[in-house]
Amino acid sequence: MWDVTDRIFLGASRRPDDSIQQQEFMSLRYANRHGLITGATGTGKTVSLQILAESFSNAGVPVFCADVKGDLSGIAAKGEPKDFLLKRAETVGLEPYEFQEFPVIFWDLFGEKGHPIRTTISEMGPLLLSRLMNLTDAQEGVLNIAFEIADDEGLLLLDLKDLRALLNHLGENAKEIGKRYGNVHSSSLGAIQRSLLVLEREGADFFFGEPALRISDIMRTTPDGRGAINVLAADKLMLKPRLYGTFLLWLLSELFEELPEIGDPEKPRLVFFFDEAHLLFDEAPDILIDRVEQVVRLIRSKGVGVFFVTQNPLDVPDTVLSQLGNRIQHALRAYTPREQKAVKVAAGTFRPNPDIDTFEAITKLGVGEALVSTLEAKGVPGIVQRTLIRPPSSRLGPLAEDERAEAIGLSPVAGQYDEAIDRESAYEMLLARAEKAAVDDGRNTDEGERDDKGGSRWTLPEFGDDETRRKSSSKRKTSTKRRSSSRQSVGEAAMKSLARSLSSQLGRALARGILGGLKKALD
Known part of the structure; x- marks a missing residue:
């Protein structure tokens, strides 16, 4: 296992003649100053995310990340000594190169490939x-x-x-x-x-529901001091991009609201990777972008580092981009005007290196290569370096289904979130109000009808004669029935809402029958 003390080993930089120049690191002290991982599909973004997550875990820092394609689940299994991995480790000077599995907690909003995540x-x-x-x-x-x-x-x-x-x-x-x-x-x-x-x-x-996720459960460490890596299964969630983006923004906001201020710690309390970050900002209103900027700017003092992972640096608004101090830029293509603009933006965000034409280098990087610039002493951006990224210690590729099931069963939160809880809340309280109103209106109506039948009749001279009283009683009954109908509609609506939430066709049919009978009784 790589000896992590105060920095994370990223790889080795190259000279213009492709010979190795020096090893490149990211300081743990400045990891809460956030970061950006960008690059076209297939250029190595996921592997960069994987080695960062591994290194943070070994440094005792919990991690939360989304597994968009399913490949990241392999971080829970020990890597295999393949020739290309061993050669890369030798080239960048990763000694000793040890394979290991990492402590992973799997989550899934739908509860299929991990523990359910809920909020209210x-x-x-x-x-x-x-x-x-x-x-x-x-x-x-x-x-x-x-x-x-x-x-x-x-x-x-x-x-x-x-x-x-x-x-x-x-x-x-x-x-x-x-x-x-x-x-x-x-x-x-x-x-x-x-x-x-x-x-x-x-x-x-x-x-939506309970038990709601406790923030402390994604900030766990193991007895041997490693940080838990929380992996959100997002392959299905990506088909619902608005739900995906909103959920991750909610989680980031919860961290911001619940964690106390700690200033600049020696290492982050948590590192949050926001994969496919463009889904957060697509068609987002200004007020939402302002909220993201505020959270990113201020959450640093709570010890949380946020890394945005996306294909194009143009996907991230400038106000947020300016907050991201650590940069890993994989290859970009520059065929269209928009792509050329993206390369210019990416090149312009780095501290120049006189030995590298940054614009040209971005378009010619190989798979597993990146332009890297991290924060150095006093938070100053380092000179950009063309870097060969180190190989991961965990498995490249997804876990098998039985391996994932075993990891979920052995999870420290197993059994805590699996069953939904439905306690008394607005639905039940409003339904109870409607039922009470129905009982009260029914009682008032019954009393009026008994008076008309002579069961409990009383008169006073100033109330007028019997004919006036009968007309008044008739108007009162009509008004009472209207109020009863109006108040009951809340209960009916709540019951209809319950019927819609039943999952099976039989449940829906039964509910419609019950509601039909209830409506007839009310009418």
Whole structure:
């Protein structure tokens, strides 16, 4: 195992004649100043991520990263002594070159290839939910009102059915709510409900609920002092890019909010790799980009390093790009005007090296080569070097299914997140209110009917004669029935929401029958 003390071995730089010049390192002290790994498909970005994750783990730093293609899961298994790996290790001076497996915790939003990750609607918040559902400003305003009412009335928003029930509550009481919080338009409510339905079909109902992820569980270290490597299975998640980007931004925001300030530590408390980073910024509103910039700028003092991994440096906004001090640039192609602009941007972000034409070098790098510039003493960027990246110590390629299952079973969080919990929250509380209102209205209606039948009749002179009283009673019954219908609709809507969330066709059929019977009884 490479002896990691205060720095991470990246590889060896080359002179213009391709001979080895010197070994290249990244200082652990400045790893929380963030980083960027870029390059075209197939140029070695995943291997660079893998060796960084290995080195951080050996240094006692926990890591969180997404496994987009499934290849990164091999980090949990010992590498194999293949000729090209041994030759690369010899070339860059990696001695001794030892193969090892690393402590990995597998996660999966859908609970298929790892432990489920959940959060609550409340923890996600209206800003990220609006981004996830692609809401307009007006619709986001209604969602903010919903969250404000939930806070004022003590309604817990844990999962999607809680939010649906609350939105129905807003619709039924729009006039009263509008007087206190602002107008709630039915069109906006309908659009949000439709967006929730789309989210549910994309699998977001797996993500929202309890038990919610504890940040401490992704910041574990092993008894021998190595940091846990948290690998998120993202192969299916990549088919839902908005959910993927929003989830990682939520996790980054949670780290920012929960971790205390520690200044500049000797090594990071956690390193966070954001693979396919362009999915975070694509079509993102300015307020969201501002949020990302704020988190990236300030989370450094909490001891968290963030590395963005993407194909093109243009994928990252300039305000965020300027915060990324450690750079690993793999080959880029420059065939189109946009690609040529990307190469110029990448070349311009490095501290120049008089021996290297940075623009030309980026287009001619081989697989496993990169232009590397890391922060040196006092956080000053180092001169860019053309570097041959060291080989990984763990397996190149994915784990077999039985190997992954074994790793999940032996995980330190096994059994803690596997079963979902559905405790009393907004859905149940609003349903209970509706049922109580129905009972109260039914009792009032029964009393009025008994009076008409002579069961418990009383009169006072100022209330008028019997004919006036009968008309008044008739009006009162009509008004009561209307109120009953209005209040019951919250309960009906909540029950219909429950029916939609049932997974099997039989469940849906049974629920429709129950709701039909309930509606007839209410009518």
